[in-house]
Amino acid sequence: MKELVKEMKRRNPDVEKSLFRSIHNVQLDTLPGWKSQGVVHSFLERFEDD
Secondary structure (H helix, E strand, O other): OHHHHHHHHHHOOOHHHHHHHHHHHOOHHHOOOEEEOOEEEOHHHHHOOO
């Protein structure tokens, strides 16, 4: 990844700013989940109401 960003910076000096800004546009319901001790979890669990 570091090499990729380095190469991208040669073409666009503001690429890091653009990459970090893009984090704000992530749709949480599109993120993958994970499995821990045989239980599947979703990133949305943190945001669901009780």
